[in-house]
Amino acid sequence: MSDIDVKYAALGGAGGWLGPATIAELGAPDGIGHYRHYRSGSIYWSPASGAHEIHGRIRDRWAALGWERGLLHYPVTDETATPGGGGRYNHFQGGSVYWTPATDAHEVHGDIRGKWASLGWERSFLGYPLTDESTTPDGIGRYNHFQGGSIYWTPVLGAHEVHGAIRGKWSTLGWERSFLGYPTTDESTTPDGAGRYNHFQGGSIYWTPATGAHEVHGVIRNLWAGMGWERSFLGYPTSDELSTEDGLGRYSEFQHGSIYWSPATGALACRETMRLHIKCLTAPTRFSINQMISNMRLTYATAQIGIKYVSFEVLSLPALNDLDVGGCTMGSVTAEQTDLFSHRNFVSGNDVVAYFVRSTQPPFNGCASHPAGQPGAAVASGASAWTLAHEIGHVLGLAHVNNNNRLMTGNGTDNITNPPPDIVASESATMLASPSTI
Ligand SMILES: [Zn+2]
Known part of the structure:
Protein backbone atom coordinates (compact mmCIF):
# COMPACT_ATOMS: atom_id res chain seq x y z
CA MET A 1 0.00 0.00 0.00
CA THR A 103 -15.70 34.29 5.09
CA ASP A 104 -15.12 31.46 2.59
CA ALA A 105 -11.56 30.14 2.07
CA HIS A 106 -8.50 32.41 1.89
CA GLU A 107 -4.80 31.79 2.01
CA VAL A 108 -2.38 33.48 4.35
CA HIS A 109 1.37 32.95 4.24
CA GLY A 110 4.81 34.33 4.92
CA ASP A 111 5.43 37.24 7.28
CA ILE A 112 1.74 38.20 7.29
CA ARG A 113 0.85 34.69 8.46
CA GLY A 114 3.65 34.94 11.02
CA LYS A 115 2.21 38.21 12.38
CA TRP A 116 -1.30 36.74 12.49
CA ALA A 117 0.02 33.65 14.29
CA SER A 118 1.88 35.81 16.84
CA LEU A 119 -1.38 37.63 17.62
CA GLY A 120 -3.27 34.34 18.17
CA TRP A 121 -4.57 33.29 14.75
CA GLU A 122 -8.37 33.35 14.40
CA ARG A 123 -8.78 33.72 18.15
CA SER A 124 -7.14 37.16 18.01
CA PHE A 125 -9.10 40.38 17.40
CA LEU A 126 -8.31 39.90 13.71
CA GLY A 127 -10.48 36.81 13.35
CA TYR A 128 -10.42 35.01 9.99
CA PRO A 129 -8.93 36.26 6.69
CA LEU A 130 -11.33 37.95 4.29
CA THR A 131 -8.86 38.02 1.38
CA ASP A 132 -5.91 36.10 0.07
CA GLU A 133 -2.62 37.89 0.40
CA SER A 134 -2.84 40.64 -2.21
CA THR A 135 -0.60 43.26 -3.75
CA THR A 136 -1.28 46.81 -2.57
CA PRO A 137 -2.48 49.35 -5.15
CA ASP A 138 0.89 51.12 -4.97
CA GLY A 139 2.56 47.85 -6.05
CA ILE A 140 5.12 47.89 -3.25
CA GLY A 141 3.54 45.94 -0.41
CA ARG A 142 1.24 43.07 0.40
CA TYR A 143 -1.76 42.72 2.68
CA ASN A 144 -4.47 40.45 3.99
CA HIS A 145 -7.71 41.90 5.25
CA PHE A 146 -9.25 40.06 8.20
CA GLN A 147 -12.60 40.26 9.90
CA GLY A 148 -11.16 42.54 12.57
CA GLY A 149 -8.48 44.51 10.72
CA SER A 150 -5.62 44.14 8.27
CA ILE A 151 -1.97 43.16 8.17
CA TYR A 152 0.27 45.14 5.80
CA TRP A 153 3.76 44.14 4.79
CA THR A 154 6.65 45.58 2.82
CA PRO A 155 10.12 44.11 2.36
CA VAL A 156 11.67 46.97 4.33
CA LEU A 157 9.10 47.40 7.11
CA GLY A 158 7.91 43.83 7.67
CA ALA A 159 4.32 43.03 8.69
CA HIS A 160 2.18 45.17 11.01
CA GLU A 161 -1.49 45.07 11.91
CA VAL A 162 -3.85 48.01 11.81
CA HIS A 163 -7.47 47.85 12.94
CA GLY A 164 -10.44 49.66 14.35
CA ALA A 165 -10.79 53.45 14.25
CA ILE A 166 -7.11 53.91 13.41
CA ARG A 167 -7.50 51.69 10.35
CA GLY A 168 -10.67 53.62 9.50
CA LYS A 169 -8.78 56.93 9.57
CA TRP A 170 -5.92 55.49 7.51
CA SER A 171 -8.39 54.19 4.92
CA THR A 172 -10.13 57.57 4.61
CA LEU A 173 -6.75 59.20 3.97
CA GLY A 174 -5.97 56.70 1.16
CA TRP A 175 -4.21 53.72 2.79
CA GLU A 176 -0.56 53.28 1.81
CA ARG A 177 -0.91 55.78 -1.04
CA SER A 178 -1.59 58.57 1.45
CA PHE A 179 1.20 60.68 2.93
CA LEU A 180 1.22 58.22 5.83
CA GLY A 181 2.53 55.32 3.73
CA TYR A 182 2.73 51.92 5.47
CA PRO A 183 2.44 51.11 9.19
CA THR A 184 5.75 50.74 10.97
CA THR A 185 4.21 49.43 14.21
CA ASP A 186 1.24 47.36 15.28
CA GLU A 187 -1.46 49.27 17.13
CA SER A 188 0.09 49.99 20.51
CA THR A 189 -0.93 51.45 23.84
CA THR A 190 0.36 54.96 24.53
CA PRO A 191 2.78 55.46 27.44
CA ASP A 192 0.10 57.34 29.39
CA GLY A 193 -2.17 54.30 29.04
CA ALA A 194 -5.18 56.30 27.82
CA GLY A 195 -4.86 55.92 24.07
CA ARG A 196 -3.70 53.83 21.15
CA TYR A 197 -1.54 54.57 18.14
CA ASN A 198 0.07 53.23 15.02
CA HIS A 199 3.18 54.87 13.64
CA PHE A 200 3.44 54.99 9.87
CA GLN A 201 6.25 55.90 7.50
CA GLY A 202 4.90 59.43 7.12
CA GLY A 203 3.34 60.14 10.52
CA SER A 204 1.11 58.63 13.19
CA ILE A 205 -2.53 58.08 14.01
CA TYR A 206 -3.54 58.53 17.65
CA TRP A 207 -6.84 57.46 19.15
CA THR A 208 -8.62 57.75 22.47
CA PRO A 209 -12.27 57.04 23.27
CA ALA A 210 -12.76 60.76 23.94
CA THR A 211 -10.93 62.21 20.94
CA GLY A 212 -11.36 59.60 18.20
CA ALA A 213 -8.61 58.85 15.69
CA HIS A 214 -6.53 61.67 14.17
CA GLU A 215 -3.36 61.80 12.14
CA VAL A 216 -0.38 63.93 13.04
CA HIS A 217 2.68 64.24 10.82
CA GLY A 218 5.61 66.30 9.63
CA VAL A 219 7.09 69.18 11.59
CA ILE A 220 3.95 69.46 13.74
CA ARG A 221 4.41 65.84 14.80
CA ASN A 222 8.11 66.47 15.37
CA LEU A 223 7.37 69.33 17.76
CA TRP A 224 4.68 67.35 19.59
CA ALA A 225 7.07 64.40 19.91
CA GLY A 226 9.80 66.68 21.24
CA MET A 227 7.37 68.01 23.84
CA GLY A 228 6.55 64.48 25.05
CA TRP A 229 3.69 63.32 22.82
CA GLU A 230 0.37 62.85 24.65
CA ARG A 231 2.09 63.38 28.00
CA SER A 232 2.86 66.99 27.03
CA PHE A 233 0.46 69.77 28.06
CA LEU A 234 -1.18 69.44 24.65
CA GLY A 235 -2.58 65.93 25.25
CA TYR A 236 -3.99 64.04 22.25
CA PRO A 237 -4.79 65.44 18.79
CA THR A 238 -8.43 66.37 18.28
CA SER A 239 -8.08 67.12 14.57
CA ASP A 240 -6.09 65.94 11.59
CA GLU A 241 -3.59 68.46 10.28
CA LEU A 242 -5.59 71.37 8.84
CA SER A 243 -4.80 74.16 6.41
CA THR A 244 -5.14 77.82 7.32
CA GLU A 245 -7.76 79.75 5.37
CA ASP A 246 -5.15 81.24 3.01
CA GLY A 247 -3.52 77.83 2.39
CA LEU A 248 -0.10 79.02 3.56
CA GLY A 249 -0.10 77.67 7.10
CA ARG A 250 -0.95 74.37 8.78
CA TYR A 251 -2.17 73.47 12.23
CA SER A 252 -3.31 70.53 14.33
CA GLU A 253 -5.67 70.92 17.25
CA PHE A 254 -5.07 69.06 20.51
CA GLN A 255 -7.05 68.56 23.70
CA HIS A 256 -5.28 71.43 25.45
CA GLY A 257 -3.97 73.67 22.69
CA SER A 258 -2.71 73.45 19.14
CA ILE A 259 0.43 73.45 17.04
CA TYR A 260 0.69 76.00 14.25
CA TRP A 261 3.17 75.96 11.40
CA SER A 262 3.99 78.42 8.64
CA PRO A 263 7.07 78.96 6.48
CA ALA A 264 7.65 82.25 8.31
CA THR A 265 7.43 80.91 11.86
CA GLY A 266 8.13 77.18 11.73
CA ALA A 267 6.16 75.05 14.20
CA LEU A 268 4.82 76.83 17.30
CA ALA A 269 3.01 75.26 20.25
CA CYS A 270 -0.09 77.18 21.36
CA ARG A 271 -1.08 76.55 24.95
CA GLU A 272 -4.42 78.34 24.76
CA THR A 273 -7.20 78.75 22.21
CA MET A 274 -9.41 81.71 21.35
CA ARG A 275 -12.80 80.79 19.95
CA LEU A 276 -13.72 83.18 17.13
CA HIS A 277 -17.08 83.82 15.47
CA ILE A 278 -17.56 86.02 12.41
CA LYS A 279 -20.79 87.94 11.82
CA CYS A 280 -20.87 89.77 8.51
CA LEU A 281 -23.02 92.81 7.64
CA THR A 282 -20.70 93.89 4.78
CA ALA A 283 -17.73 91.91 3.50
CA PRO A 284 -14.37 93.70 3.55
CA THR A 285 -13.07 95.04 0.25
CA ARG A 286 -9.28 95.15 0.55
CA PHE A 287 -8.52 91.85 2.28
CA SER A 288 -10.84 88.86 2.64
CA ILE A 289 -12.09 87.71 6.01
CA ASN A 290 -10.19 84.46 5.44
CA GLN A 291 -6.98 86.41 4.81
CA MET A 292 -7.48 88.39 8.02
CA ILE A 293 -8.11 85.20 10.01
CA SER A 294 -5.01 83.55 8.50
CA ASN A 295 -2.92 86.60 9.44
CA MET A 296 -4.39 86.47 12.92
CA ARG A 297 -3.41 82.81 13.27
CA LEU A 298 0.11 83.71 12.18
CA THR A 299 0.65 86.49 14.72
CA TYR A 300 -1.29 84.91 17.57
CA ALA A 301 0.67 81.66 17.29
CA THR A 302 3.79 83.61 18.20
CA ALA A 303 1.92 84.56 21.41
CA GLN A 304 1.07 80.85 22.06
CA ILE A 305 -2.58 81.36 21.16
CA GLY A 306 -4.39 79.23 18.61
CA ILE A 307 -7.60 80.30 16.85
CA LYS A 308 -10.68 78.13 16.67
CA TYR A 309 -12.83 79.61 13.88
CA VAL A 310 -16.16 78.38 15.16
CA SER A 311 -18.87 80.01 13.07
CA PHE A 312 -19.78 82.43 10.29
CA GLU A 313 -23.12 84.20 10.08
CA VAL A 314 -24.52 86.82 7.72
CA LEU A 315 -26.43 89.56 9.57
CA SER A 316 -28.85 91.87 7.79
CA LEU A 317 -28.83 94.97 10.00
CA PRO A 318 -28.78 97.93 7.57
CA ALA A 319 -29.27 100.48 10.35
CA LEU A 320 -26.01 99.34 11.96
CA ASN A 321 -23.92 98.98 8.78
CA ASP A 322 -22.30 102.40 9.28
CA LEU A 323 -21.75 101.88 12.95
CA ASP A 324 -21.69 104.82 15.33
CA VAL A 325 -18.71 104.07 17.58
CA GLY A 326 -18.55 107.49 19.22
CA GLY A 327 -15.04 108.03 20.51
CA CYS A 328 -14.28 104.29 20.34
CA THR A 329 -13.14 104.25 23.95
CA MET A 330 -12.73 100.90 25.69
CA GLY A 331 -15.39 100.54 28.39
CA SER A 332 -17.76 102.96 26.67
CA VAL A 333 -20.25 102.09 23.92
CA THR A 334 -22.91 103.84 21.85
CA ALA A 335 -26.50 102.75 21.47
CA GLU A 336 -25.64 101.30 18.05
CA GLN A 337 -22.72 99.30 19.47
CA THR A 338 -25.01 98.01 22.22
CA ASP A 339 -27.54 96.98 19.56
CA LEU A 340 -24.94 95.32 17.26
CA PHE A 341 -23.15 93.37 19.99
CA SER A 342 -26.46 92.08 21.33
CA HIS A 343 -26.62 89.93 18.18
CA ARG A 344 -24.42 87.20 19.63
CA ASN A 345 -27.15 84.65 18.83
CA PHE A 346 -25.79 81.16 19.58
CA VAL A 347 -22.34 82.39 20.68
CA SER A 348 -21.51 81.35 24.22
CA GLY A 349 -19.67 82.84 27.16
CA ASN A 350 -16.27 84.31 26.46
CA ASP A 351 -16.16 83.45 22.75
CA VAL A 352 -15.08 86.46 20.67
CA VAL A 353 -17.29 87.86 17.89
CA ALA A 354 -15.96 90.01 15.04
CA TYR A 355 -18.69 92.04 13.33
CA PHE A 356 -17.79 93.10 9.78
CA VAL A 357 -19.59 96.39 8.97
CA ARG A 358 -19.44 98.76 5.98
CA SER A 359 -17.90 101.53 8.03
CA THR A 360 -17.55 102.99 11.47
CA GLN A 361 -18.63 106.54 12.23
CA PRO A 362 -16.29 108.30 12.68
CA PRO A 363 -14.29 106.27 10.11
CA PHE A 364 -11.74 103.87 11.59
CA ASN A 365 -10.44 100.48 10.31
CA GLY A 366 -12.16 98.97 13.31
CA CYS A 367 -13.18 99.49 16.89
CA ALA A 368 -12.79 97.09 19.80
CA SER A 369 -14.97 98.80 22.38
CA HIS A 370 -17.81 96.44 23.30
CA PRO A 371 -20.43 96.02 26.02
CA ALA A 372 -19.31 94.20 29.14
CA GLY A 373 -19.70 90.43 28.89
CA GLN A 374 -19.95 90.51 25.07
CA PRO A 375 -16.32 90.32 23.92
CA GLY A 376 -15.87 91.32 20.31
CA ALA A 377 -14.96 94.08 17.88
CA ALA A 378 -16.24 95.80 14.78
CA VAL A 379 -14.14 95.70 11.59
CA ALA A 380 -14.80 98.13 8.72
CA SER A 381 -14.83 97.08 5.06
CA GLY A 382 -11.70 99.13 4.34
CA ALA A 383 -9.71 97.32 7.04
CA SER A 384 -6.06 96.40 6.63
CA ALA A 385 -4.69 92.86 6.57
CA TRP A 386 -3.93 93.16 10.31
CA THR A 387 -7.01 95.02 11.58
CA LEU A 388 -8.84 91.92 12.80
CA ALA A 389 -5.83 90.68 14.77
CA HIS A 390 -5.20 94.19 16.13
CA GLU A 391 -8.78 94.85 17.28
CA ILE A 392 -9.11 91.42 18.90
CA GLY A 393 -5.77 92.17 20.56
CA HIS A 394 -7.55 95.06 22.30
CA VAL A 395 -10.40 92.71 23.26
CA LEU A 396 -7.81 90.43 24.89
CA GLY A 397 -6.45 93.32 26.93
CA LEU A 398 -3.72 94.95 24.82
CA ALA A 399 -3.09 98.70 24.54
CA HIS A 400 -1.45 100.72 21.78
CA VAL A 401 2.29 101.10 21.44
CA ASN A 402 4.23 103.60 19.34
CA ASN A 403 6.12 101.00 17.28
CA ASN A 404 5.23 100.06 13.71
CA ASN A 405 7.01 96.70 14.06
CA ARG A 406 4.25 95.60 16.44
CA LEU A 407 0.68 94.43 15.96
CA MET A 408 -0.53 96.93 18.54
CA THR A 409 0.94 99.98 16.86
CA GLY A 410 -1.22 103.01 17.49
CA ASN A 411 -0.22 104.53 14.16
CA GLY A 412 -2.59 102.42 12.06
CA THR A 413 -1.99 98.81 11.01
CA ASP A 414 -1.50 99.90 7.39
CA ASN A 415 1.81 101.32 8.62
CA ILE A 416 3.15 98.00 9.93
CA THR A 417 6.66 97.69 8.57
CA ASN A 418 7.64 94.07 9.19
CA PRO A 419 4.80 91.66 8.47
CA PRO A 420 4.05 89.57 10.42
CA PRO A 421 4.08 92.21 13.19
CA ASP A 422 5.43 91.34 16.62
CA ILE A 423 3.55 90.48 19.78
CA VAL A 424 6.02 90.84 22.65
CA ALA A 425 6.23 88.51 25.66
CA SER A 426 4.39 90.81 28.05
CA GLU A 427 1.55 91.16 25.53
CA SER A 428 1.42 87.37 25.15
CA ALA A 429 1.08 87.06 28.93
CA THR A 430 -1.79 89.56 28.92
CA MET A 431 -3.58 87.72 26.11
CA LEU A 432 -3.11 84.32 27.83
CA ALA A 433 -4.62 85.79 31.00
CA SER A 434 -7.78 86.92 29.17
CA PRO A 435 -10.95 84.92 29.92
CA SER A 436 -11.42 84.71 26.14
CA THR A 437 -8.34 82.48 25.80
CA ILE A 438 -8.75 79.03 27.33
ZN1 LIG B 1 -6.11 99.97 18.14
Missing part, protein backbone atom coordinates in the same frame (compact mmCIF):
# COMPACT_ATOMS: atom_id res chain seq x y z
CA SER A 2 1.17 3.50 -0.81
CA ASP A 3 1.15 6.20 1.85
CA ILE A 4 -1.90 7.61 0.04
CA ASP A 5 -3.68 4.25 0.41
CA VAL A 6 -2.80 4.17 4.14
CA LYS A 7 -4.27 7.67 4.65
CA TYR A 8 -7.37 6.70 2.63
CA ALA A 9 -7.90 3.59 4.77
CA ALA A 10 -7.47 5.62 7.95
CA LEU A 11 -10.22 7.97 6.76
CA GLY A 12 -12.60 5.03 6.19
CA GLY A 13 -11.74 4.00 2.65
CA ALA A 14 -14.52 3.66 0.10
CA GLY A 15 -17.09 3.67 2.92
CA GLY A 16 -15.70 6.90 4.41
CA TRP A 17 -16.62 10.48 3.57
CA LEU A 18 -14.07 10.68 0.75
CA GLY A 19 -16.04 8.06 -1.16
CA PRO A 20 -14.65 5.93 -3.97
CA ALA A 21 -11.56 6.84 -5.96
CA THR A 22 -12.21 8.54 -9.28
CA ILE A 23 -8.71 8.08 -10.70
CA ALA A 24 -5.64 5.93 -10.10
CA GLU A 25 -2.78 7.32 -7.97
CA LEU A 26 -0.68 9.58 -10.19
CA GLY A 27 2.58 11.47 -10.07
CA ALA A 28 1.99 15.19 -9.42
CA PRO A 29 2.81 17.68 -12.21
CA ASP A 30 5.65 19.14 -10.14
CA GLY A 31 7.45 15.77 -10.37
CA ILE A 32 7.90 15.53 -6.61
CA GLY A 33 4.76 13.99 -5.12
CA HIS A 34 1.76 11.79 -5.82
CA TYR A 35 -1.98 12.34 -5.58
CA ARG A 36 -5.29 10.60 -5.95
CA HIS A 37 -8.73 12.16 -6.36
CA TYR A 38 -11.85 10.73 -4.74
CA ARG A 39 -15.49 11.57 -5.08
CA SER A 40 -15.34 14.12 -2.23
CA GLY A 41 -11.73 15.25 -2.09
CA SER A 42 -8.10 14.38 -2.73
CA ILE A 43 -5.09 12.97 -0.94
CA TYR A 44 -1.70 14.49 -1.76
CA TRP A 45 1.64 13.04 -0.76
CA SER A 46 5.25 14.14 -1.04
CA PRO A 47 8.36 12.78 0.69
CA ALA A 48 8.69 15.92 2.80
CA SER A 49 5.04 16.45 3.72
CA GLY A 50 3.56 12.95 3.96
CA ALA A 51 -0.01 12.13 2.86
CA HIS A 52 -2.89 14.49 3.70
CA GLU A 53 -6.43 14.93 2.53
CA ILE A 54 -7.84 18.15 1.18
CA HIS A 55 -11.40 18.85 0.12
CA GLY A 56 -14.21 21.31 -0.26
CA ARG A 57 -13.72 25.06 -0.47
CA ILE A 58 -10.16 24.86 0.90
CA ARG A 59 -9.26 22.46 -1.93
CA ASP A 60 -10.96 24.80 -4.42
CA ARG A 61 -8.85 27.73 -3.18
CA TRP A 62 -5.66 25.67 -3.26
CA ALA A 63 -6.49 24.53 -6.79
CA ALA A 64 -7.11 28.13 -7.87
CA LEU A 65 -3.67 29.05 -6.54
CA GLY A 66 -2.01 26.30 -8.66
CA TRP A 67 -2.18 23.11 -6.57
CA GLU A 68 1.20 21.89 -5.39
CA ARG A 69 2.93 24.07 -7.95
CA GLY A 70 1.48 27.21 -6.37
CA LEU A 71 3.05 29.13 -3.51
CA LEU A 72 1.43 26.85 -0.94
CA HIS A 73 3.01 23.57 -2.23
CA TYR A 74 1.84 20.37 -0.45
CA PRO A 75 -0.58 20.11 2.50
CA VAL A 76 1.10 19.28 5.80
CA THR A 77 -2.16 18.64 7.68
CA ASP A 78 -5.54 17.17 6.90
CA GLU A 79 -8.39 19.65 7.02
CA THR A 80 -8.77 20.47 10.71
CA ALA A 81 -11.26 22.33 12.92
CA THR A 82 -9.85 25.62 14.24
CA PRO A 83 -9.27 26.00 17.97
CA GLY A 84 -11.40 29.14 17.89
CA GLY A 85 -14.32 27.16 16.50
CA GLY A 86 -16.48 27.91 13.51
CA GLY A 87 -13.73 27.41 10.97
CA ARG A 88 -11.52 24.88 9.20
CA TYR A 89 -8.01 24.97 7.86
CA ASN A 90 -5.24 23.11 6.11
CA HIS A 91 -1.64 24.09 6.70
CA PHE A 92 0.62 23.76 3.69
CA GLN A 93 4.36 23.85 3.21
CA GLY A 94 4.04 27.47 2.04
CA GLY A 95 1.20 28.80 4.19
CA SER A 96 -2.36 28.06 5.23
CA VAL A 97 -5.90 28.21 3.91
CA TYR A 98 -8.63 29.14 6.42
CA TRP A 99 -12.33 28.76 5.82
CA THR A 100 -15.56 29.66 7.58
CA PRO A 101 -19.10 29.67 6.20
CA ALA A 102 -19.14 33.49 6.52
